[in-house]
Ligand code: PAY
């Protein structure tokens with residue numbers, strides 16, 4: 001059932017996630033709001049949950065919520081996610097489900113579709129590739145919706161964190177170039193602190209580093225785009241694991257993965273608070 005803790009120890013279909021969003025904002029209407037930011041290629045709604053202040057048992061969380069609102073988008077690739085459920089043989093589908101012109105392949109890599117060195121080295125112009133950048137930046141309605149939401153709130157957004165899997169990394173800009181950003185030193189030490197918070201929480205090892213230097217060149221990502229927009233504290237978490245199960249992480253690891261990720265989020269938020 002939705003309220004029970006086992007709900008957070010399992011994977012859920014898009015339909016269930018939509019119901020869950022509806023239910024949590026209903027039950028916690030004093031601190032949660034659901035914001036509609038646009039619709040997907042297949043016309044599914046895109047929502048961001050906004051969490052505001054009050055009544056937390058955890059002291060750090062209370063302090064953080066006194067100073068910050070948290071905006072959380074549970075799923076950006078709603079069409080792709082639904083597709084992994086309705087077509088189990090495509091359980092690992094990565095891209096969107098859009099088709100542009102008379103392309104013979106479906107889908108754009110949303111993490112190559114943001115307007116940050118769009119389609120440079122590390123992305124592909126070919127529709128059939130997993131890292132297809134799309135016909136132009138923000139060609140994907142989901143990317144456009146997120147970019148517009150972030151642009152419209154850029155003066156109030158103090159940090160941006162995007163969650164991916166897998167590899168256990170805390171990445172920061174840049175991913176589109178091997179060059180260091182102008183905030184490299186600060187972001188590196190904060191990423192190290194975040195990784196240490198994770199270690200204290202679950203004893204797992206996450207490696208901090210700039211994207212391109214740590215994994216590979218990846219242009220058109222949301223983290224670099226948010227950073228270049230002026231949101232200094234921009235991070236990509238690559239969650240569990242390091243390859244044993246890879247993208248098919250067992251459900252029993254969901255909860256500890258959330259706990260460690262949350263500890264890293266708090267570490268980053270505290271740093272932001274101290275540097276306002
Ligand atoms: O900002 O450097 C970044 C993240 C790059 C990610 C990307 O390629 O878009 C990294 C991959 C991801 O999470 O999508 C990593 C996974 C393991 C993959 O698909 O290779």
Ligand code: ZN
Pocket residue numbers: 111164165
């Ligand atoms: Zn990813």
